[in-house]
Amino acid sequence: MITDKEIKISFKEYGKLDEMEILDRELALEAINAMKGSYSPYSHFHVGAAVRLSDGTIVRGANQENAAFPSGTYAERSTMFAAGAQYPDKDMVSIAVAGGLDGVLSDHPATPCGACRQVMAQYQTKAGKPMSVIMVGKDKIWKFSRVDDILPLIFDQI
Numbered sequence: 001m002i003t004d005k006e007i008k009i010s011f012k013e014y015g016k017l018d019e020m021e022i023l024d025r026e027l028a029l030e031a032i033n034a035m036k037g038s039y040s041p042y043s044h045f046h047v048g049a050a051v052r053l054s055d056g057t058i059v060r061g062a063n064q065e066n067a068a069f070p071s072g073t074y075a076e077r078s079t080m081f082a083a084g085a086q087y088p089d090k091d092m093v094s095i096a097v098a099g100g101l102d103g104v105l106s107d108h109p110a111t112p113c114g115a116c117r118q119v120m121a122q123y124q125t126k127a128g129k130p131m132s133v134i135m136v137g138k139d140k141i142w143k144f145s146r147v148d149d150i151l152p153l154i155f156d157q158i
């Protein structure tokens, strides 16, 4: 039997940071601040991320590039791996991402790459509850209330 199926994605768009709930706004600002930690001599694209843990702790990170290109790390994964390593017993409840050329926040929201989304998805599974994803831009901010909305049908069969 053939069945047509659909997956619905929903998210909120904010025109400015002030419109966001206080905790989300705080995390978005932390991500913007974290862009300062970027080491990006090759792409000049500075990305910052901030993860909020279940106890309110915020962990920040930024992309770190290397002359051996694949050795570099992305902001989101650097941050989640640092949070996972330092606070293995705490759930990640939210992640915010911001980026821009030469450290200037882009107009468009920072949209994480697929590999970083897969890592978010697995930490969400580990937590057993939704992890929200906030993509920060100068002109608009997007909030997805769960990782499934930016990466449906994740690989999690092993």
Ligand code: THU
Binding pocket: 040, 043, 045, 046, 047, 062, 063, 064, 065, 072, 073, 074, 075, 076, 111, 112, 113, 116
């Ligand atoms: N980058 C991130 O850190 N996160 C993303 O989601 C996209 C790209 C970094 C990797 C590299 O240092 C630079 O941005 C350009 O791709």
